[in-house]
Amino acid sequence: MIKINCDLCGKRAESLAKVGIEGVQLDVCNDCARFGKVVQQPKRLDAKSQVMRMKSQARQKEEKMELLVENYAEVIRKKRESMGFTQKDFARKISEKEATVHKIETGALAPPLSLAKKLERFLGVRLVEEYEESHETSKGRRINGFTLGDFINVKK
Ligand SMILES: [Zn+2]
Structure with a gap:
């Protein structure tokens, strides 16, 4: 054997x-x-995990991470309403689909940073925040309290 x-x-x-x-x-x-x-x-695929995924992508690419604010949906909707635009008007102004605006405002879609910045400029609100790399690195790649590093240590 x-x-x-x-x-x-x-x-x-x-x-x-x-x-x-x-x-x-x-x-x-x-x-x-x-x-x-x-x-x-299986991982849950809701708006929050999309934001988390964007966070981890940003962490890999850049030293300074740019993250969507958590309450982006509410910020966009309130400001858009205060400016007197319907979702349809607003979508036309920023050259996006009405369905896209609707999804963003209900939190179903986390806008990519390029779109978030366009919304920032148009609405005059803050949707993207910068974080230093070190803020989140210690939280990365942990699974149920174990990291791959823990496994490797067991092996030695
Ligand atoms: Zn074993």
Whole structure:
């Protein structure tokens, strides 16, 4: 019988399970297999996770991150109403689809930064904030309290 060691804890295991952890395929023992299942759960795709995804993209690209303010939908809607525009009027003014404006104002769509800046200029409101890189890096890539780094430490 071939003896194989678990990729995570290094223990010899009679049977190894294949799991994906942060996109890496690993052969692990039964004890470690539960870590893999965590990342395979489907992620919720609501407006908030879109904003989170934009945050992580911004973190990879730039030292200074530009993030949408959390309450962008409310800020845009209130200002647009105070200026006396319907969603349709407003959409025409900024050369966007009415459906796009509607989605943004209901929080269903997080506008890309380029659009957010156009809205800022037109409405005279603040929708994009700059953050220093260090603010969020410690929160990155943690899964259920474990990072890939934790796994690597177990291996040593
Ligand atoms: Zn193991």
